[in-house]
Amino acid sequence: MSGIGKTMIKTNPVKDKLKAGKASVGVWMGLSSPAAAEAEGSVGWDWLLMDAEHSQIDFGTMIDCFRATQLAGSVPFARVPWNETIWIQRTLDAGAMGLVIPMVNNKEDAEFAVSNTVVSPNGIRSFGGSRLIPYIEGGDYLKWAEDNIAVVVQIETVEAVEKIDEIASVPGIDCCYIGPMDLMLSMGEKKQGPGTKHEEAMMHVLDVCKKKGVAAGLFCFDAKSVQMRLDQGWQFVNCSSDGGHLTAASQADFDSLKF
Numbered sequence: 001m002s003g004i005g006k007t008m009i010k011t012n013p014v015k016d017k018l019k020a021g022k023a024s025v026g027v028w029m030g031l032s033s034p035a036a037a038e039a040e041g042s043v044g045w046d047w048l049l050m051d052a053e054h055s056q057i058d059f060g061t062m063i064d065c066f067r068a069t070q071l072a073g074s075v076p077f078a079r080v081p082w083n084e085t086i087w088i089q090r091t092l093d094a095g096a097m098g099l100v101i102p103m104v105n106n107k108e109d110a111e112f113a114v115s116n117t118v119v120s121p122n123g124i125r126s127f128g129g130s131r132l133i134p135y136i137e138g139g140d141y142l143k144w145a146e147d148n149i150a151v152v153v154q155i156e157t158v159e160a161v162e163k164i165d166e167i168a169s170v171p172g173i174d175c176c177y178i179g180p181m182d183l184m185l186s187m188g189e190k191k192q193g194p195g196t197k198h199e200e201a202m203m204h205v206l207d208v209c210k211k212k213g214v215a216a217g218l219f220c221f222d223a224k225s226v227q228m229r230l231d232q233g234w235q236f237v238n239c240s241s242d243g244g245h246l247t248a249a250s251q252a253d254f255d256s257l258k259f
Contacts, residue, residue: 007070008137012097012148014047014075014236018174018215023230026077028219028241032057034068036242041072049077049238052091053102059090063131066095070135077150083109085124088116095131098150100177105159107166114172117149150174152217152236156182161201168212175236176209178202178218206233222248 017024026047027040032055037048048069050062057065066076079100080087088099101113115123119142133141151172155164156179168176184190184198192198202218209216210233217236220226226239240248 006135007073009097009132009135009144010137012075012150014077014098015148015150015174017046018150018235021235023235023237025226025230026074026238027245028238029065030055030057031242031246032061032065033242034061034064036246037065038068038072040242040245041069041074045074045239047075047077047098049079049100050096051079052087053079053081059094062091063094066131070095077152079154083113085116088113089125092117092125092145092149093128093130097132097148098152098174100152100154102154102179103156103160103182104153104167105157106163107170110153110167110170110173113153114151114170117151118146118172152177154179154182155205156180157186158183158201159186161205164205164208165212168209168214173214175215175217176205177216177236178205180219203232 014024024046026045026049028051029037029048030051040048050057050065052062062078069076075097076095077098077100078091078096079102080091083101083104091099104110104113116125117123119125119127130141136144152175153167153173155161155176160167164176180192183201184192187198187201189196189198206216215235217234218229220229220237221240221244223239226237229237
């Protein structure tokens with residue numbers, strides 16, 4: 001018997017874009033809902049990122065969200081809870097094609113993050129299979145993973161900004177992604193935006209990444225902010241979140257009614 005067929009994966013289109021110097025825009029997913037992932041993915045976003053650090057998502061639900069994302073045609077990403085071996089390896093086995101790894105503050109942190117995404121002899125990732133194996137064109141997941149897993153490290157402390165040159169120089173880092181709120185807290189600042197020390201720090205990260213040939217990214221809350229950041233040269237940017245989109249659409253409808 002034959003079904004409708006399955007979509008085979010040749011490369012990671014998000015990593016392809018970043019390597020080519022192009023922008024890639026996705027959505028941050030915090031509702032822990034496969035239905036939300038399928039709906040957002042169907043819109044056409046490059047990637048959807050399941051937030052396993054600051055949401056209620058459990059591991060089983062995250063896998064279902066990956067499946068829904070893949071079915072809808074977007075690339076499944078996840079932010080792991082920490083720069084930690086078990087979470088990184090399990091999340092990759094579950095089918096993530098890219099990872100955002102929090103609190104990477106120096107060269108050693110960055111090297112450790114990369115090593116957990118690569119099997120021996122070049123890394124420390126142990127291999128127990130992957131949910132993606134049946135979908136990889138050619139069936140060689142290990143070779144595919146070596147070439148296509150996207151590693152995005154979060155820059156969210158004063159130390160990370162000060163050491164961005166060494167972090168961005170670590171082989172295997174595809175993107176340095178600003179965590180704007182944690183960076184602001186680390187700096188002891190209370191304001192963001194043009195003319196602030198916070199903005200100056202973020203633009204320093206962008207400048208260094210451009211010189212190193214590494215993509216830079218950051219969190220954005222709306223399409224206007226995304227476009228401004230893309231025009232500045234940021235490449236890996238999210239346009240709000242599933243919850244943000246839901247609230248904005250609901251608020252717009254509510255405000256348009258008179259009752």
